Amino acid sequence: MEHSSLAGRIFRGVALTLILIFFMFPIVWIFLMSFQTNEQILRIPPRILFEPTLANYEALISGQLRTAAGNLQISFMRNLFNSVVLSSAAVLLALLLGVPAAYAFARFKFRLGESIAFTLLSFRFAPPLLVLLPLSLYYQELGLNDTYFGIVWVYQLIALPLILWIVRGYFEDISPDIEHAYRLAGHSWREAFTRIAVPLAGPGIAAAGLLSFIFCWNNFVFALILASADKQPVTVGALAFVTASGIQYGQIAAAIVLSVTPTLLLALYAQRYLVEGLSLGAVKG
Amino acid sequence: MDMLELRGIDKVYRSRGKEPVHAVRALDMAVEKGEIVALLGSSGCGKTSTLRMIAGFEDVSAGSIALGGRRIHELPPARRKVAMAFEGYSLYPPLTVRENIAFALKSAQLPRAEVTRRVDEIARLVEIEDILDSYPRAISGGQQQRVSLARALVRDADLYLLDEPMGQLEPQLRAVLRGRIKSLLAERGMTAIFVTHDQTEASALADRIAVMEGGVLQQFASEKELKGRPANLFVASFIGEPPMNLLDAEVMRSDSGFRLSVGTDMRFDIAGAGLDVEAAKTLAATPQVRIGIRPQKIVVGTGDVRVKVVSNQWLGDQSHVAGDCGGRMLIAVTPGRVAARPGEIVSFALEPRHLHIFGGDGTCIRHAEGA
Numbered sequence: 160m161e162h163s164s165l166a167g168r169i170f171r172g173v174a175l176t177l178i179l180i181f182f183m184f185p186i187v188w189i190f191l192m193s194f195q196t197n198e199q200i201l202r203i204p205p206r207i208l209f210e211p212t213l214a215n216y217e218a219l220i221s222g223q224l225r226t227a228a229g230n231l232q233i234s235f236m237r238n239l240f241n242s243v244v245l246s247s248a249a250v251l252l253a254l255l256l257g258v259p260a261a262y263a264f265a266r267f268k269f270r271l272g273e274s275i276a277f278t279l280l281s282f283r284f285a286p287p288l289l290v291l292l293p294l295s296l297y298y299q300e301l302g303l304n305d306t307y308f309g310i311v312w313v314y315q316l317i318a319l320p321l322i323l324w325i326v327r328g329y330f331e332d333i334s335p336d337i338e339h340a341y342r343l344a345g346h347s348w349r350e351a352f353t354r355i356a357v358p359l360a361g362p363g364i365a366a367a368g369l370l371s372f373i374f375c376w377n378n379f380v381f382a383l384i385l386a387s388a389d390k391q392p393v394t395v396g397a398l399a400f401v402t403a404s405g406i407q408y409g410q411i412a413a414a415i416v417l418s419v420t421p422t423l424l425l426a427l428y429a430q431r432y433l434v435e436g437l438s439l440g441a442v443k444g
Numbered sequence: 445m446d447m448l449e450l451r452g453i454d455k456v457y458r459s460r461g462k463e464p465v466h467a468v469r470a471l472d473m474a475v476e477k478g479e480i481v482a483l484l485g486s487s488g489c490g491k492t493s494t495l496r497m498i499a500g501f502e503d504v505s506a507g508s509i510a511l512g513g514r515r516i517h518e519l520p521p522a523r524r525k526v527a528m529a530f531e532g533y534s535l536y537p538p539l540t541v542r543e544n545i546a547f548a549l550k551s552a553q554l555p556r557a558e559v560t561r562r563v564d565e566i567a568r569l570v571e572i573e574d575i576l577d578s579y580p581r582a583i584s585g586g587q588q589q590r591v592s593l594a595r596a597l598v599r600d601a602d603l604y605l606l607d608e609p610m611g612q613l614e615p616q617l618r619a620v621l622r623g624r625i626k627s628l629l630a631e632r633g634m635t636a637i638f639v640t641h642d643q644t645e646a647s648a649l650a651d652r653i654a655v656m657e658g659g660v661l662q663q664f665a666s667e668k669e670l671k672g673r674p675a676n677l678f679v680a681s682f683i684g685e686p687p688m689n690l691l692d693a694e695v696m697r698s699d700s701g702f703r704l705s706v707g708t709d710m711r712f713d714i715a716g717a718g719l720d721v722e723a724a725k726t727l728a729a730t731p732q733v734r735i736g737i738r739p740q741k742i743v744v745g746t747g748d749v750r751v752k753v754v755s756n757q758w759l760g761d762q763s764h765v766a767g768d769c770g771g772r773m774l775i776a777v778t779p780g781r782v783a784a785r786p787g788e789i790v791s792f793a794l795e796p797r798h799l800h801i802f803g804g805d806g807t808c809i810r811h812a813e814g815a
Binding site: 268270334335336337339340341342343344345346347348355358359 | 459460499500501520521522523524526527528530531532534535536537538547548551552595599
């Protein structure tokens with residue numbers, strides 16, 4: 160790096176800037192849109208400079224959507240809350256079930272072990288709609304339709320295979336002898352799992368948790384079909400912005416900014432754990 | 445009293461769709477208190493499986509293990525009172541070297557001063573005082589191995605299991621550590637079993653050596669006995685450097701006992717009077733035997749076996765002379781230099797009293813005398 164010429168450095172800088180603009184543009188544009196009124200957004204040609212307004216955020220937070228056709232009630236904050244509850248609960252449940260299962264698949268060879276692991280992975284192959292039709296019938300019979308629990312359960316189709324397969328790989332990378340050494344020092348099998356295996360696989364668990372959180376957060380069809388208004392997450396709730404008097408671009412942009420924020424914060428928080436354990440490879444000596 | 449007793453141990457690894465692997469067969473072994481035992485053998489001979497069964501990471505397929513009078517083969521590893529140094533070191537990555545070594549002592553709730561004292565002492569012994577505050581990933585393989593060794597030896601256990609404890613160390617350090625560890629074990633009366641494929645290490649560290657091959661314990665004896673009185677052909681050819689010379693011989697009755705002829709080039713008369721009854725009977729019933737003689741027992745420059753020199757190496761303290769005798773290779777080791785070039789004819793003296801005689805199944809019929 161130090162030996163590169165001035166021209167090279169300039170070129171690299173320009174190239175990086177271009178790539179950054181290319182990838183960041185949609186997000187930056189949405190961010191800018193969220194501070195504009197619908198008229199400002201739809202103006203041709205579009206302008207970078209405008210008078211910012213907080214009206215979109217106000218409308219979302221207060222739940223009053225003012226359109227040309229009159230006032231509309233929207234429950235965006237409720238949707239956001241639902242998204243947080245559903246995704247967190249789904250990921251927590253998947254971690255509770257998936258991490259021990261991943262450990263079992265990594266450490267023990269048992270009858271049908273590979274088949275079970277593959278079956279769990281195959282949940283990801285099936286088109287969600289195909290699964291949903293029979294499922295919604297069953298849910299109605301079982302009374303699980305339009306309950307948090309029911310949706311969290313369906314989200315396991317997304318989160319569980321992901322966590323299971325990512326974390327399994329991390330467990331397989333840890334030498335079982337580290338746990339053996341710990342157990343010889345007078346600890347039980349369970350302690351070796353919670354005190355040695357899980358912390359060492361921590362980065363993998365964090366990565367898998369984060370990924371499955373993002374997938375759950377962005378899920379649309381499951382909640383669209385299985386949840387009614389008061390249980391809907393933001394992905395479904397955003398449909399409310401398509402109103403009789405047109406599409407509320409400003410509010411959609413604000414909604415996107417608000418709904419991206421929790422995931423972004425979680426990712427920033429989890430990053431610490433993601434980096435922390437990358438030195439794990441040194442164990443193999 | 446026997447500290448450790450293995451009885452009829454079998455280990456079979458079964459995996460679906462594959463032939464079961466019989467790793468250890470009918471292993472009987474008793475280790476006395478304070479004894480240091482080496483499990484010696486080539487890769488895949490079952491030595492590490494045996495160690496792991498004692499530690500409790502592998503179930504025994506059959507048989508029983510008793511340690512200090514307790515039957516331990518059904519106990520979880522935590523309750524066996526066994527310490528182990530792993531071949532792959534297996535240090536706890538998030539802990540420093542000092543914390544790694546102190547780990548088990550802290551779990552046992554020893555006073556802090558005592559823990560520090562013992563860690564420092566063992567660290568001095570294996571020469572890792574200067575890396576006590578480093579993390580495992582920051583130190584070399586050899587250092588990790590010593591930490592792993594220290595972590596095992598610092599504990600109070602009934603039995604210490606060391607899996608290839610010095611494989612990664614430089615030769616000089618290895619020699620120094622062997623001496624120190626041996627005196628530490630002896631001083632504290634610690635019972636230890638270690639796995640190695642290095643004969644020198646086995647001889648230097650162990651009181652007795654268990655030679656394993658194909659999952660079967662071939663012989664369990666002191667180094668001297670393994671060399672002088674090998675139980676079978678495998679031990680005879682496995683122990684000793686360079687390996688024992690082995691030749692096919694025909695057995696014939698003679699006036700005074702037996703005559704063993706190797707082709708037309710060599711003849712050995714074994715006096716019947718020198719053989720015990722059993723050996724004489726077996727020998728009389730075996731037309732074909734294998735005879736073995738240690739390279740160190742062949743005298744170069746005298747005798748009636750004429751060989752064509754193939755190679756003659758001076759190793760600084762001894763000469764290895766390899767000679768061809770009617771298509772059979774003989775190696776002789778002599779303490780001095782030998783003035784013979786490849787292609788020249790020299791004489792080797794092989795005395796009948798130095799011959800080991802092995803039967804068709806490989807078991808030893810007669811050992812060399814004076815061993």
